[in-house]
Amino acid sequence: MTSAELFQKIKQKQSFLCIGLDSDPNKIPSHLKTENDPVFEFNKQIIDATHTYAVAYKPNIAFYESQGVNGWLSLQKTLDYIRKVDQDLFVIADAKRGDIGNTSRMYARTFFESMDFDAVTVAPYMGKDSVGPFLEYNNKWVIMLALTSNPGADDFQFLQDSNSTDRLFEKVLKKGVEWGSIDEMMFVAGATRAEMLTDLRKIVPHHFLLVPGVGAQGGSLQEVSKYGMNSQCGLLVNSSRGIIFADNGNDFAKVAGEKAEEIQKEMAEILQEKNLL
């Protein structure tokens, strides 16, 4: 999928919502626990209830990996199910991988060959040869961490380079623009620092941003859109816990659908205001 195609999907669905499938087995409704594969059953019902409001899903790999072999099976079934429901949905493996070249090549194989994700999140610390192997695939995307939504972002990401006065996250963005075009590279930019998106947009005016942190982590959709949106929308705003764990009773999927619809409606208004529909 190119960035132009992604923008088409956004206009069509009037939504730039990405739903994070952080499907913690300890948090899924108890009535699902007798199912053969409770995590998949949970995801399936969530997807059924929400897919008309979303353009992307983002399984958080940690939550599957922690369940061992069964978790990987749940993940594969979830990916297959998303493809079956709507093959134009953009599916992100939120894996935060990154290693020396020959090892990153293996991680790329995991998510782009063994499984058929559209994108994988990658940590930048090890530099170009740790990111490159993910970019060798056609029609696949790297989503590189730049400015994250968590408190620990302050520890290193704002370190200011004495030569260029760039902060680390800005340096990451500049390198990222060199390494990957707008059709293969996005950047993670946390919603909890919405006002910072102005600074990011100076460096990456055209790339898509994946924005986590709306909802449970406290970020605001209005603020994110105000500072981060570009002429092709340029945003995928993620919500995980705020949608999938909005309710943990028998109606969990219905409530998740309502939450997703609520966000989608707000997104439609924003897109309209910006004359992007």
Next chain:
Amino acid sequence: MTSAELFQKIKQKQSFLCIGLDSDPNKIPSHLKTENDPVFEFNKQIIDATHTYAVAYKPNIAFYESQGVNGWLSLQKTLDYIRKVDQDLFVIADAKRGDIGNTSRMYARTFFESMDFDAVTVAPYMGKDSVGPFLEYNNKWVIMLALTSNPGADDFQFLQDSNSTDRLFEKVLKKGVEWGSIDEMMFVAGATRAEMLTDLRKIVPHHFLLVPGVGAQGGSLQEVSKYGMNSQCGLLVNSSRGIIFADNGNDFAKVAGEKAEEIQKEMAEILQEKNLL
């Protein structure tokens, strides 16, 4: 295992060798490919031939993950086998994980609960709350990336902070020392930059360093020991491809054993010269 206990093992075996199990299914000897689980069979024979010369093993998770469910099964069997052969071997999940707190907690569960690794490698980019959950386990270790052995290390790790004049890797080390004691935190320091170990040791005189890059990547054991060793050895030097893929015929394990012994003998001499035996 405490750092003192690890030093005891090093003295006992006269070795500070860590063997990297980067067991690429495409590179293992062809006569093993008819085995039920070729990767495990490969690892088993490598472990049998090398364990007397090593204090640690480091499966590179990417190579297992890329094989899907079968890969995770091979990994678990490999870990179990190492424990069976010698339960005092230190086993590192080379996974380079790291995410927001609730997600890092899941990754920690994978490697410290679902599987019983002694240590996991962690990427520092997302800061304290991405590392903290791995440190909540007793007798388990975080090995945080500081200065890596690959060319891409130059992209960000040497960025110099305009406030403190620390370079990024130095800032990572300083934070790491705050976050984890010498009995729960190590740092990755690439052998390809051996002379830099002097700078690292100014900040982390007492912590163990995991040093990749000797062998295939070009680092020198003598140089690493000269600049990086402390009074408790303080080094785990890793070799992967240089040992496990030294030969790909019927004698691969025997040759791997010889390579490991060669390195161990050199390590014994170094330990002797430094009066550490």
